[in-house]
Amino acid sequence: VHHSPLPSTYDLFDEGAANHTRFSPGLHLFVWGRSMNSLDTSPKRYPARQSKEAQEAIIRLHQLDNVVLAQQNPHIIDQGVFHNDVIATGCGSFFLLHEEAYVNTHAVIEELQQKAKNSLQIALIEKKELSVSEAVSSYLFNSQIVRVGNSQILIAPTETEHSPAAKKVIDRLPIDKVIFVPINQSMKNGGGPACLRLRLSLTPDELASIRQNVLFTEPLYEKLRKCIESEYPEQFTLADLLDERFRKKIEETTLSISSFL
Structure with a gap:
C-alpha cells in the first residue's frame, strides 16, 4: 500500500526513512527532533527536521502498534546530526548507536529491549570512543548493514577507514565483513551509504509482485550509466533554470529513464 504524503505543514515536518529503523520482527523505532508540545527542548543552532506529530501520524495511518518513539538529542542536532541515520543504524536484531543519540538513550534502549523481548x-558507542563530531565527519552510523544468509555485512564510507577512532569501533563490532566504498560526491552533499537507498522488508511473494524493471540488474545498470554519461550536465548554474532548452533536456532525460523502468 502506498500512502499519500502527509500534508505540507509546519507541524508535520517529515523526512522519512532517515528517522525510522525497523527491527525484526516488526518493531519500529521512530525518531523526532521537535514537537509543538515541547518547543523548549528543541535545538538552538539548527532546526530539527522531523516532528513528533508527523511520526505519530505515520504510526496511526499505518496502524502500527509495536513502536518506540524517541526524541533525538537536541545538543547533537546542533552539532550537525540532522537525521537519526547520522548517529544510529539498525538491521534485523542488531542496533548500532551512539550514547548521545537520544534524550535518555538508555531508557530508549530499555523500551526497545522490552518490546523485543530482549532479543536485540x-x-x-561511548563518546570517549567516538565523539559526535567524529561520527558526523566519518559518517560511521550512516553505514548500511545488510544480511546475506547468516552473515552480517557493513557497507561503510571510506571516511570511516581513514578515521582511527571510527575504524577502531568498526573492528570491535559483531560484523562478519566490512566493505569500504568511495562515495565522495555523495558525502560532499551530506549523504553516506544509507542515504543511497530506501530499504523495504518484503516477503518473496511481495517481491515478485513488484514491477521487475525497477530491480537493479547488470543490464539496467548499463542503461542508466550510459544515460547519465551522455545526458547529465557536468555543471549547473541558476541561469540554466531560465533556459528553455535546458528544461526540455531535463524532460527528455526523465522520459528516457522512465522508459527503462
Whole structure:
C-alpha cells in the first residue's frame, strides 16, 4: 500500500526513512527532533527536521502498534546530526548507536529491549570512543548493514577507514565483513551509504509482485550509466533554470529513464 504524503505543514515536518529503523520482527523505532508540545527542548543552532506529530501520524495511518518513539538529542542536532541515520543504524536484531543519540538513550534502549523481548543485540558507542563530531565527519552510523544468509555485512564510507577512532569501533563490532566504498560526491552533499537507498522488508511473494524493471540488474545498470554519461550536465548554474532548452533536456532525460523502468 502506498500512502499519500502527509500534508505540507509546519507541524508535520517529515523526512522519512532517515528517522525510522525497523527491527525484526516488526518493531519500529521512530525518531523526532521537535514537537509543538515541547518547543523548549528543541535545538538552538539548527532546526530539527522531523516532528513528533508527523511520526505519530505515520504510526496511526499505518496502524502500527509495536513502536518506540524517541526524541533525538537536541545538543547533537546542533552539532550537525540532522537525521537519526547520522548517529544510529539498525538491521534485523542488531542496533548500532551512539550514547548521545537520544534524550535518555538508555531508557530508549530499555523500551526497545522490552518490546523485543530482549532479543536485540546492542552496540552502544561511548563518546570517549567516538565523539559526535567524529561520527558526523566519518559518517560511521550512516553505514548500511545488510544480511546475506547468516552473515552480517557493513557497507561503510571510506571516511570511516581513514578515521582511527571510527575504524577502531568498526573492528570491535559483531560484523562478519566490512566493505569500504568511495562515495565522495555523495558525502560532499551530506549523504553516506544509507542515504543511497530506501530499504523495504518484503516477503518473496511481495517481491515478485513488484514491477521487475525497477530491480537493479547488470543490464539496467548499463542503461542508466550510459544515460547519465551522455545526458547529465557536468555543471549547473541558476541561469540554466531560465533556459528553455535546458528544461526540455531535463524532460527528455526523465522520459528516457522512465522508459527503462
